[in-house]
Amino acid sequence: MTIDIEAARAAAPARPFDVRRLSRKAALHGTMILLSLVAVLPIYWMVATSLRPANDIFSSSLWPSAPSPENYRLVLESLPMFRMLANTVVMAAATAALQVLTGLLAAYALTRWRFRFSGTVHALIALSWLVPFQVTMIPNYVLATRLGLLDTLTGLVVPNAAAAFAVLILYNAMKSFPREVIEAARMDGAKHWRILWEIVTPNLRAAIASLAVLAFISAWNEYFWPLLLSRKIENSVVQIGLQMFMAQEGNLWGALMAAATLASLPILVIYLILQRQVIESFMKSGLK
């Protein structure tokens, strides 16, 4: 049976809805525009300030009277900024990828099998989320030192390679996955490994993409762990770099905003790439 949407819509009475629909649309767009402005204002301010000279930082004019790239030059001169951005991109991407991978495996185990202690395991994974980082910071630092991970990207990634958040999000997504499809595949003799990677995962694109973005950002914003682990500036991450513009002898606000702008770009790029996956991905196969 096919559903003729167009015919159905045409059959519905149109006239009394017109005005209401128009004003509802206007309200919708109006609200969204307002929200967007509020969301964007500080970001805009960051970029605008990054172009202001030192004696104009606090002006409340919407655009600097004499915009100059001086602050960007200062940032690139004082810090190995590109190197630090690269370090951070690699670190955050690796962390996000590992969290997604380990999360997929764990979520699959929790949704597809019922075994003894599965409830306990689920609880233990979720509970790990609640352990504050100050508790783990120094003992992990001692362990990392012993393992020779000081000043390395590996050391930055490994302790965060698994995250309760990833497991829980993927668990939710997998639990909503149509059981019939999996049963059908199992009847066809498919092994679990195949089911996970060839059937379930490709259809969780939206959840995986959004998780990847959020995990990337979370790793990107890490400060304390890189602070302890990195010894040389060239090996450290962008968050450490940002702190360098705030000093006892005065804060270099313009340069800080320039560095912050540069530091936001990779995240924006990752978001733009991955958010395309967050579209309607309803099941195409198996339900016809």
Added chain:
Amino acid sequence: MTTIAITGPGSAADGLPVAPRALAFTARAAVPWLYLAPVLLILAVWVYLPLIEAFQLSFYKWNMLPTAPKTFVGLENYQRLMTLPDMRRALWNTLFYILGLLPLSVVLPLAVAILTQDLAGPLRNVYRTLIFLPMIVAPVVAAILWRWLLNEDHGLVNHALSGLGFDKIGFLIDRDYALGTLVWITGWKLIGFSTLLFSAANAGINRSYVEAARMDGASAWQIIRDIRLPLLSPTILLITMMTILFGAQWSFVYINVLTNGGPLKSTTNVFFLLWEYGFETLAAGLSSAAGMIVFTGFALIAFICLKLMRRYSFHDN
């Protein structure tokens, strides 16, 4: 199969394969554990091991240096922390933080995700991207930007207020406004987070349900109420739970940069207080006790939340 099964596969009520008891020693039963191994190993080494150490340490007085003595003090560290004079204030504030954040972390993003769902192509992504922008900025930088925007002398917001004829507001100076201001900043930063998750969950809703309902003449609101909300309930409950559990922690960075708990203690919360008196000090025992308090306190709350989640969440499978 070379082993004897007591119960066959597929005999459980929900149709999941049951690992038969007698197979406890075979490879079959070990399979789920293999899938869980990476996560469990990493969590065990990098999260639970330090937690156990912290638990042990919380009963001692020690500054962590190998050459320094460890003195056993029993529950003294816990007592010290629980009877901090600011604790009551901090607990109340924590409640306010959570209540204030919920509209910004759940209600608003949910509305945005649903409202933009049906918009034509590019516009939907434009709005969602703009709403997401606060997430790309480092938290410290976000704090500083809002500090400038809300400043009484050179801040745009106060300029606008006085331009419209209102009095200037000391957003971070006035004890009546400071908490609300921090809730706003924390929430502002988070909107994109929840919107993204809701959008993803929304995308997973089977379109045919919605079309069928439309066919039946359901109004937009009815579709939302009867189809989208229930199907989004796992995510709604997850984010609500996250706000309750992490609201205090999320606002920490802003409190630290902007007000340090002031003015006059109006913005401190449980996490910040324990950080001030526990973590920030170099006393390992006190710091560990603070960590244990945060952990067990929120674990209890999480336990309650999970129970509720299980009861009310609806999985379409």
Added chain:
Amino acid sequence: MNRRSILKQITALAAATAFWPVAAHAEMAASVDEPVTITFYNYNLAAANAGADATREMIAEFEAQNPNIKVEALPVVVSDIFTRIQADIVAGQQPDVAQLPFRDLIYLATDIGANALEDMVPEAELKAHLSSLIPQGLELGRYDGKTYGLAYTFSTPILYYNADLFRAAGLDPDKPPRTWDEVEAAGIAISQKTGKHGFFPGAYGPVDGTFVYQAIIMSNGGNVRDGNRVTFGEGEAAEAVVKLRQMVDNGAHARIDLGSHADTMASGNLGMFLYTSALMASLQKSAKDKFDLRVAAMPGFGDKPTKPTNSGSALFTFSKDPVKQRAAYELLKFLTSKYAYTVITSKIGYLPLRTDILDDPQYLGEWVKQNPMIQPNLEQLDRLTANVAFPGPDYRQVERIMMDGVREAIFGKDDPLEVLAIAQEQAQALMPQD
């Protein structure tokens, strides 16, 4: 020389050494003969400003003069450098030299294992170096009679003021306020006649440290503690706070966001700002072509001489290996030499710990002439008073309780003396018992 005088000399020497307490003296190697690497934790390097460049310059010069010593510089921001040192000691990475703020002095000496220079360096050698540094400066890093920290970068509070606002308020910018009463009057004039803020000290915020607050109360004759008894809530210390509260109540002292005080001054919205002299270069840049920025010495209470305290850092060493100790000490000597202080003052903006370079044209002579803004600061050096650190394992909490009490007394609604008394009692509970 004949045998008798040699014998006399030997006897004299024996007698002298007999009374010399042996203890842990002269463990340090006499010189560095093999290549050695020492770590140097430094927070100037963790900033993207002239301080970082100057520090790199000095380290490079040191390595050039000491080919056997390699300095591994570890930049960490000032707010986290202490945590880093502690974490590294716990992890078995013994730090050698560190630039640390003064507030941690006592804890470093008693708990973290900083080396007392008197225990490490032969007496004569130490004396030779220390005698060229101003005694008030050395006092800053002394605890229990020994020098644990060699004062390195430090500054004192000075009064920045906006000459344009002074003129607009009918005040004479060439006669800056010298006493707190004058500050009060100027503050009221500025806030009433120009609508801008009158006065604000960088004494209350979390990044400010306690040194400006301590400078104010000590100038009145009070002190934060007397041995193990905290005294910030009584006597002259409390009186000073009451004066500040009075100034807030009558509008002379501004009510602004504690974290934005420097910004408010930099944007030309504040008349008088009492804060660290280290901010000078940065404020000058912000004021360029915008307003006329000037400086004056910190104000006093009536005729009482002011007691400017210090903020900044000292150099501490932790090495246990004799060769590393020698290398560390060489670095310490170098970083407090005439050359180093010339760099520190002219390029980073801190005060020189030696006065022998001020008139010397080879060092700071010319620079001082070209930078008259440093004069009030130099003049205050005579009265430099050590910032008081707190003892005991809970020293940071004691400080916090004290500052919370001060903030509430000044910006709250209750009676300041009562508020301070309560805070004092709470703080006393965390002090070590005698």
